Amino acid sequence: MDGQPQLNLHVLGELTATRDGAVVDLGGRRQRAVLAALAMQRDQVVPADRLVDCVWGDHPPANANGALQAYVSHLRRRLEPDATARQREGVIARAGPGYVLRLAPDAVDAWAFEAAVEAAAGQAPGDAVCTLETALRAWRGPAYADYAGEAWAEAEVARLTELRGVARERLLATRLELGEAQLVIGDLEALVKEDPLREERWRLLTLALYRAHRQAAALAALRRAREVLADELGVDPGPALRALEAEVLAQSPDLDGPRPAAPAPPATLVPRPRTPDGLVDRDDEMALLRTKLDELAEGTSGCLLVEGPAGIGKTRLLDEVRRLAVAAGVWVRSARSSALEQDFEWGVVRQLFGAGAEDALAHGERFAVLRGLCELTTQLAEQAPFVLCVDDVQRCDEASLQFLAYLVRRLEGLPVLVVLAMRTGEAHQADDLAELVADETVSVVRPAPLSEEGTAALVTDRLGRGADAFVTTCHRMTSGNPLLLRQLLRALADQGVPPDAAHVDTVRAVGSRAIASLVTLRLRRMPPGVTTVARAVAMLGPTADLLSVADLAQLSEEDVAAALDLLARSEILRDGHPLDFVNPLVRDAIHSDVPAGERALLVERLNRRLKSSSSRLGDAGVQTQ
């Protein structure tokens, strides 16, 4: 950027604007209508009389053009407060008989959305999922929500709504291609329910059910599609659905999707990076991450320590590292330490290198192992530069920690970037960690609490534009801790609390709860099945996956998939794989909130599961007390 403030217009929801992330007050509904009407026409000139029609409809005031000019001038002052009156024609420019909006293609969310959906069509499935998920996240409500039902907005709203429908279908179709049949069934059911006349949705649902080994349900879905189409339209399914039906009945091998990507060398550890969502107040940190990755691409090693209290957003920055690295085509190997695995020797190293580490670990003698692992790292780095990410390093097992310290001292000349996240305020006795933290070559990043502006941006993102008193109270109640703020905002969003001055005491009431009780309160308000699933994930710990959760919760895989999806959307679970909570605090809160009776039942099932399973679950240990 050239120092100009970044101006963004958001129309996928209520119309809002932000300058460098801070919400701009755009004035009343009519004044904002001018901006809405201009954004709809993109770079076309909108004649003044057309704008008057949009703003006032059939009842324009006596001096409509004067009033329109006043609105335009107010909007310019708000959008470009730093410019002098004469210079303020950069964004809303006068052109011929009217006005035109001059904004970069990515400055208006609807424009960026459209571009992303087009771009995704030409991308590899993994990238396309990322692109589409990011793009869909821009939606905060119906497009141009403030002007729903206005005749002048109808066509554009309908067009964007249709585009969103297509994007959601493509996202699920792509995830289906990636072998996530189980996980998309819930979403597809929801899509079908929303608009049962779109045959593409039935086709995808049928395919997902079939690939999830539910042939009967797949055929039932086709029957339902046939019925709906007959009842509503009096027609038969189109050729695509009919062909699919024949293939299902014939169990055609063409229906089998690609298997989940075969473990290409250390395939395990490149989880699909989470897509950016409302990252605020992290410009400096992001700049540093980019610099480090750029240097890595040039062959320079580095070590970055992200340090801070629980919930400040360390994991989030690690996710950003992964996202940036994947986008730049750089391998990432990730591990997350946990209290459960702290006594599990070489646990983190195994997470980082998978089976590749076994040879080195077989040496037995500690020093030989360290040298072997270092050699392994060198060999891998010779093939291509890569990033090693370890989250919650304060809980890392002692042996792996020794390796990390050993490696960091020998990074020079290796194209490897080591990124560690460490929670402060937690006792750790390891000398190696103290040594790492003190190492001068390690760059330390300490994410600061969110500012009030950053808080305002997240409030807007989750609840719509917030009244000043509302935002101030959210900021004060959470002390700018992003985890607490997100949980608070989700709790308010779950209950449909609007961000106005009248609800300030609601913020106080909900926000003065401890984070653990805030999470458990939210969970208690969700459907019982969802609560059970969250508890099962917490009980299973790092070994949780769709099947084990379904087994433990004694729910169908479809129900579990739908519940997992809801939990991810509710910011209780992380979005993506492997299954994990957004923060260990959240996991601990849910784990300790399991009522005694249910706990006994779950432990019983867990033990039965352990006995009947050949997996080495015991190594990882499952917390059952």
Next chain:
Amino acid sequence: MPDSAPLPTADAYPDAGALRGLAGGAVHLPGDPLYDEARMPWNLQVDEHPAAVAYPADPQEVARVVKAAAAAGLRVAPQGTGHGAPPLAGRLGDAVLLRTSAMTGLSVDVATRTARAEAGVLWGDVVARAGRVGLAGMHMSSPSVGVVGSSLGGGVSWYARQHGLQCSAITAVELVLADGTFVRATEDHDADLLWAARGGSGGFGVVTSLEFDLLPVRTAYAGMLAWDWEHARRVLTAWGEWTADAPEAVTSVARIFQIPDIEWLPPHLRARKLVVVDAVVLGDAEAGARAIAPLRALRPEVDTFTQMPAADIAHLQLDPQEPTAVYANSVLVHGLPADAVDALVDVAGPGSGSNLLFVELRQLGGALARPAPRGGAMDHLDGSFLVLGVGLDVGTGWSAVRQDALRILDSLSPWTSSAAYLSMAYEAAARRGWSPAAYDRLLRIRRQVDPQGLFVGPQAASND
């Protein structure tokens, strides 16, 4: 006045410490960083220092707070937004202020046309949710008022002359009693408590949710007419005559309004002294226009009447949403003859020296005057107008504001009813809020469910 209450310190009620950690940690004791913020009600005129403030989020948490307070020898004062806080002044020193703002659950059932609102839900929330499915709630004039408190105290809405008091629309009440037990009272179970909830004001327990009927109203003809207050006598006299013949579909309010210079108000209203008529007419625009034609003939300078969605009617009156310090008092009067208007304008209109923010005449009668078929403790209002005086401290002190209001209300004494609407008459004797039989029954029920007097009742003058 409240400022004289002694300030407790953390050790004034050492046992209040036993509450710490309840309600998921949302308990604030004197000296805690959030204590000062949490103890302040919407009406900032009340400045109390309770032994603790708690924000439980569900009935289980409420029960734990109630039991812990009782064990610590403290009383319990339930409070929603605190719009009705004034009667609590001077009575919270040995009490836990139990604020219900965390209980925000709200659902609307289209099929049965009912709503279920937990105790932290505001009327603005109900109106918005119900409006989406073409229903309306009998909301108060400000959307930031809580549903539970205003419903328990009666509830005079914009639909009241056609549909009666909001409290008569209550079909179920859920509450936690003094011993910590949870009760759901309906026509069939614990019917006494449902009867008490229908206008009995509270003090029986902590009400955690209410269920009540909604109205199948999508739109109504509503708006405001305004004249300079020089026309107060002419307009109020004509309005008084007009109300006598107005159909029950019309509910209206006239005000002598000395509007402050507040930024969020429309420019043509700022710092003006006006006489204003707000009204809502159920039905279509044509019938609405017909109904208010006689008022339009008085040539108002502002006329905002239009057919509007029911949800917008909650924003008809320009009440402040943010916490504000206000003094309010009211009387019920029988009739508004020209003499009464003269007396009122003399003490509240131009040249009177009154500093009140507004004096409001709320049209009653219609369904409000008849005992409701499903009525409870309060099943009608005994008066044809509610006259309300509301003042801000403009630098003369609260006792001057109070004197102003009392002088204005006293000017109507020849027409004043012996009954009082306690939700807006905090200083009136509690007995005046109900018929003698209903009052006795309320006391009996209260003694039965709260023999130790654990709860701080909503009226200062009640027998606690």
